[in-house]
Amino acid sequence: MWKYLLKLTSFKNFYQFSGKLLPWLGVITFILFVVGLYWSLVIAPIDYQQKDSYRILYVHVPAAWMSLFVYIVMATSGAIHLIWKTKLSEVIANNCAPIGAVFTFLALVTGAIWGQPTWGTWWVWDARLTSELILLFLYIGYMSLHSAIEDRASAARAAAILAIVGLVNIPIIHYSVDWWFTLHQSASISVSKGSSMHPSMYWPLFVMATAFKFYFATVLLMRTRNDILERDQNANWVQEQEKSL
Amino acid sequence: MINNSLHAFTSIVRRDLKLAMRNRSEWTNPLFFFFLACSLFPLGIGPGRDTLELIAPGIIWVTALLAAMLSLESIFRSDFEDGNLEQLMLSPHPFTILVYAKVLVHWLVTGIPLMLLSPLLGLILHMPADGILLLMFSLLLGTPVLSLIGSIGAALTVGLKRGGMLLSLLILPLYIPILIFGTGAVDVGLGGLDASGHFLLMGAILIMALTLAPLAAAAALRVSI
Numbered sequence: 001m002w003k004y005l006l007k008l009t010s011f012k013n014f015y016q017f018s019g020k021l022l023p024w025l026g027v028i029t030f031i032l033f034v035v036g037l038y039w040s041l042v043i044a045p046i047d048y049q050q051k052d053s054y055r056i057l058y059v060h061v062p063a064a065w066m067s068l069f070v071y072i073v074m075a076t077s078g079a080i081h082l083i084w085k086t087k088l089s090e091v092i093a094n095n096c097a098p099i100g101a102v103f104t105f106l107a108l109v110t111g112a113i114w115g116q117p118t119w120g121t122w123w124v125w126d127a128r129l130t131s132e133l134i135l136l137f138l139y140i141g142y143m144s145l146h147s148a149i150e151d152r153a154s155a156a157r158a159a160a161i162l163a164i165v166g167l168v169n170i171p172i173i174h175y176s177v178d179w180w181f182t183l184h185q186s187a188s189i190s191v192s193k194g195s196s197m198h199p200s201m202y203w204p205l206f207v208m209a210t211a212f213k214f215y216f217a218t219v220l221l222m223r224t225r226n227d228i229l230e231r232d233q234n235a236n237w238v239q240e241q242e243k244s245l
Numbered sequence: 246m247i248n249n250s251l252h253a254f255t256s257i258v259r260r261d262l263k264l265a266m267r268n269r270s271e272w273t274n275p276l277f278f279f280f281l282a283c284s285l286f287p288l289g290i291g292p293g294r295d296t297l298e299l300i301a302p303g304i305i306w307v308t309a310l311l312a313a314m315l316s317l318e319s320i321f322r323s324d325f326e327d328g329n330l331e332q333l334m335l336s337p338h339p340f341t342i343l344v345y346a347k348v349l350v351h352w353l354v355t356g357i358p359l360m361l362l363s364p365l366l367g368l369i370l371h372m373p374a375d376g377i378l379l380l381m382f383s384l385l386l387g388t389p390v391l392s393l394i395g396s397i398g399a400a401l402t403v404g405l406k407r408g409g410m411l412l413s414l415l416i417l418p419l420y421i422p423i424l425i426f427g428t429g430a431v432d433v434g435l436g437g438l439d440a441s442g443h444f445l446l447m448g449a450i451l452i453m454a455l456t457l458a459p460l461a462a463a464a465a466l467r468v469s470i
Contacts, residue, residue: 082464134418134421137414137417137418138418140414141411141414141415141418144411144414145401145402145411145415148402148405148408148411149404149405154404154468154469157468158401158465158468158469161397161401161461161464161465161468162397162401162415164461165397165419165461166418166419168457169418169419169422172422172450172453173418173419173421173422176421176422176425176426176446177421177425
């Protein structure tokens with residue numbers, strides 16, 4: 001098993017394996033989005049207080065979840081790269097950053113659009129909004145550090161260290177702004193307490209969150225495959241691939 | 246071996262302090278910046294006593310943070326350029342301990358003077374006396390964290406030609422917790438409540454930074470060189 005996994009981390013094997021996986025991921029993502037969007041935007045009941053405007057949460061909440069999840073994936077694969085020096089984890093960590101930044105941005109924008117009718121303002125200096133904004137800055141810092149260092153290997157290692165430092169800091173930042181000031185409602189769904197949402201609203205959210213996860217996996221694989229081809233462009237297997245096209 | 250490493254630590258501290266004393270502008274410039282930036286606020290906002298009193302802790306903390314950040318480049322820059330850093334890395338002593346020495350000197354020549362200068366700024370911004378004491382204590386706990394976390398950013402960008410802007414982009418988000426608790430302590434204290442909770446949290450952050458930051462900075466320096 002371990003040997004098989006290690007084999008997968010070589011660029012060539014990963015490229016071929018992910019090529020087989022990608023169409024499936026794409027189809028699942030598409031189906032989940034169609035089902036999830038229809039369910040959440042049409043079937044799910046109207047909120048008695050917020051009317052239809054609450055439906056943006058079906059994009060907002062998964063995006064916010066993903067913004068943190070992608071950071072964890074990025075920092076973990078960065079750490080794997082630092083420890084075992086595997087090439088694949090380096091590529092994955094680097095390609096997580098722009099995707100995660102876009103999720104964070106999406107969460108902030110949808111939050112602002114929802115906040116205007118509900119709270120009566122586009123932006124408040126609230127704990128969650130602030131920590132999400134800081135998360136966006138962490139992503140931007142990661143990407144600019146990576147692009148500022150010319151040597152690819154040291155850029156990846158430096159960026160990985162920054163990602164790990166950020167990961168240690170995220171809980172501290174989160175709690176510090178949490179105690180500082182808060183307007184955002186507390187989480188409706190938690191692992192320990194279960195969900196306080198009605199099932200008719202919870203299940204479409206679950207489908208959307210899964211759709212976002214699969215979307216992330218699909219885009220990450222596509223970006224990673226691109227990067228692999230670019231890095232290994234002089235290798236035999238890439239040349240052969242090119243000829244067969 | 247431990248004794249030897251301790252000796253290396255103290256000799257780096259002594260050497261860097263001597264260098265700082267000979268090159269005064271390196272540590273006086275952040276202080277002038279601190280003073281100047283603080284005195285810009287009354288000019289921009291207006292000299293109203295009530296407003297200034299209200300925002301003084303925030304102004305002093307933010308400008309102290311910026312002054313500390315602007316001086317971060319000096320931690321490793323000159324040693325990196327003349328090759329000293331490489332020699333330190335080749336030495337048999339744990340590199341993290343040598344990084345500790347560098348960070349300690351940075352705190353001694355920027356953090357402590359910033360803290361000592363803060364009462365004067367509190368005075369011209371009309372802070373009450375007990376608020377000034379709280380401010381000094383919060384800076385005493387906070388400035389070492391600024392140096393410690395900042396050393397990671399300085400280590401990551403030391404190899405870059407124009408790393409200054411990037412350094413602030415990397416470091417400022419990480420400074421936010423200590424800023425929140427630092428100004429929070431003063432505000433809570435001035436409001437007549439017990440500020441010890443904030444100070445305890447700052448102490449916790451300081452201990453965490455003290456144990457983890459030099460490790461990260463040393464790893465980052467190994468990448469940068």
